[in-house]
Amino acid sequence: MWTLRDKYAITGIGYTHYSNNSGTTVLNLALEACRNALADAGIDAAEVDGVVSYHFNDSVPSIAVATGLGLPEARYAVEFSSGGNAANLIVQTAAAAIEAGLAKNVLCFRAMNGRSGFRLGGGRELSSRGITQYTAPFGWITYPQAIAMWCRRHMIKYGTTSEQLGRIAVEFRANAARNERAIMRQPMTLADHQASRIIVDPFHLFDICLESDGACAVLMTSAARAKDLRRKPIYIMGAAYGGGPNQGDDLFDAIRWPDHTQNFTSYIAKDLWGSAGVGPADVDVAEIYDCFTYTVIMGLEGLGFCPQGEGGRFVESGGIAFDGKLPVNTHGGLLSEAYIHGFNHVIEAVEQLRGTAGPRQVPDAEIAVTTGGAMTCGSALVLRN
Amino acid sequence: MSHHGKPLPVPDIDSAPYWESCRQHRLIIQRCTDCGHSRFPPTGMCPHCRSVNFEWITASGRGRLYSWIVVRHPVPREIYANDVPYVVALVDLEEGVRISTNMICPPDALMGDMPVEVFFDDVSPDLTLPKFRPVR
Numbered sequence: 309m310w311t312l313r314d315k316y317a318i319t320g321i322g323y324t325h326y327s328n329n330s331g332t333t334v335l336n337l338a339l340e341a342c343r344n345a346l347a348d349a350g351i352d353a354a355e356v357d358g359v360v361s362y363h364f365n366d367s368v369p370s371i372a373v374a375t376g377l378g379l380p381e382a383r384y385a386v387e388f389s390s391g392g393n394a395a396n397l398i399v400q401t402a403a404a405a406i407e408a409g410l411a412k413n414v415l416c417f418r419a420m421n422g423r424s425g426f427r428l429g430g431g432r433e434l435s436s437r438g439i440t441q442y443t444a445p446f447g448w449i450t451y452p453q454a455i456a457m458w459c460r461r462h463m464i465k466y467g468t469t470s471e472q473l474g475r476i477a478v479e480f481r482a483n484a485a486r487n488e489r490a491i492m493r494q495p496m497t498l499a500d501h502q503a504s505r506i507i508v509d510p511f512h513l514f515d516i517c518l519e520s521d522g523a524c525a526v527l528m529t530s531a532a533r534a535k536d537l538r539r540k541p542i543y544i545m546g547a548a549y550g551g552g553p554n555q556g557d558d559l560f561d562a563i564r565w566p567d568h569t570q571n572f573t574s575y576i577a578k579d580l581w582g583s584a585g586v587g588p589a590d591v592d593v594a595e596i597y598d599c600f601t602y603t604v605i606m607g608l609e610g611l612g613f614c615p616q617g618e619g620g621r622f623v624e625s626g627g628i629a630f631d632g633k634l635p636v637n638t639h640g641g642l643l644s645e646a647y648i649h650g651f652n653h654v655i656e657a658v659e660q661l662r663g664t665a666g667p668r669q670v671p672d673a674e675i676a677v678t679t680g681g682a683m684t685c686g687s688a689l690v691l692r693n
Numbered sequence: 694m695s696h697h698g699k700p701l702p703v704p705d706i707d708s709a710p711y712w713e714s715c716r717q718h719r720l721i722i723q724r725c726t727d728c729g730h731s732r733f734p735p736t737g738m739c740p741h742c743r744s745v746n747f748e749w750i751t752a753s754g755r756g757r758l759y760s761w762i763v764v765r766h767p768v769p770r771e772i773y774a775n776d777v778p779y780v781v782a783l784v785d786l787e788e789g790v791r792i793s794t795n796m797i798c799p800p801d802a803l804m805g806d807m808p809v810e811v812f813f814d815d816v817s818p819d820l821t822l823p824k825f826r827p828v829r
Binding site: 434435436437438439440441442443444445446447448449450453456457458460461463464465505506507508509510554563564568 | 696704734740759760761769778779791792794795806820
């Protein structure tokens, strides 16, 4: 269990414009987001000695960013070859590195031309060796197809409906309307969701997140260092990473996963809340990884915001409404803001807790949760101001 | 449904007997000879007891439909345009393992946990795929 409660803080955030075509390289996106984070923090680049990232073979190594920023000595420039499961893991890793004395001040970033370049959702390389020999020959290839299979089981077991999934898409689109960064801002009704093309039953088009170009970065420092920087520190209260048994041979493989109605969140919830010393009822705003509407259901249930199996009814009754008890994905999420692989959720959580979210602001937000990952493994943070 | 242009399994040391057996219209499953645990996909080690000793058993071919999807939007388009809509399914075999496959059944007739049975589709001169249909 995470033992570093409140010892580390996010002290700077930066991001680029989000779009369908950045018109520049992934490296330039990364550099821009990182430079913005340094300026936001008011720290000199010479003090930054760590860079941590994650990517799916669609980005640049952390040493490239360290080199491009001109860091005099990159003591800890590393990355994970990983999916959205690593979105909060890189923040945890940065804190662990500082705790261990491997670095002092660490940039965490995700950068991608996820729409104009390599499109994660458009299918994978048509490999059928290793684990994919059991899936690809049957035409089971893309991530929407992967998670639609999980969703069906929830519908079988708990009666969850497409309309309930649609409520999630509609709520997040309404949130995006308040967000000048968001790519998709035009209003969506439930009827719009239901009328959108069925891509892979049970998923409609609007159950599936965007593909986007852009980059997000945060600066991690010790709580002590944070006191001298420009911004109100946002502390990492609690953190957890992991999942259950049989996480698979790769991030698509869930043949041996025991129960597709639950994802990694149900396995890490105990450590997440235990490490933070707070519970679901204390959370003011939640940014839950929403590569698909269904992953929000699993996140809400898995972390204990509602009982297992009740996620559909919870959202249907307004459980995630912006003006309700648990605003979720206040920026519009991966579904409507942009798909920066979940790292844009960390940016939004920080802005909420700083009180700088403008028209998106949840009043008096003090504690936020972010999750990263959809299926068998993933990460989560509890943040506070 | 032609298999032209579609992914072909690349057999490895663990899976070669499985695919060869499919060619012979037999569904075989690994069972650990030290602890009796069955496993799929085929691997070199039992995840329950970490033994490398196993045998192949012939599966009954019967199972229950754990979940399914109906692919309507072909990806890649040029390969699957003539196949959609098609059903990919997870089937729980009687032997206690789960397998990914195609269900050959009108999508409207699918029901969770329905009993299903295997049949073998010689999709190409070199490949036979185990597929499932509702038990009649």
